[in-house]
Amino acid sequence: VYMQEVLRQLKSEGYPVDETHFEHLSPCRFEHINRLGKYSFESSSAFDIGNRRPLRRPDKE
Incomplete structure (x- = not known):
C-alpha cells in the first residue's frame, strides 16, 4: 500500500514513473518486513483518512 502511495506521490510531483x-x-527485500512472525500494530492519531501513516519526506527532515 505504501509503495503505491509513494508512486502516486512521485507522479503528482512530476517525477517520471x-x-x-x-x-x-x-x-520482501526489506529486512524490517516480518512475513512469518507475530505482528503488533500500534494505534496512532497520526494516520490519515485512509488509515495510513504519512509518507516520510527526507527533504523535510
Missing part, C-alpha cells in the same frame, strides 16, 4: 519497473518492486 516507468510502470515496467513495477514488476521488480517487492516489500
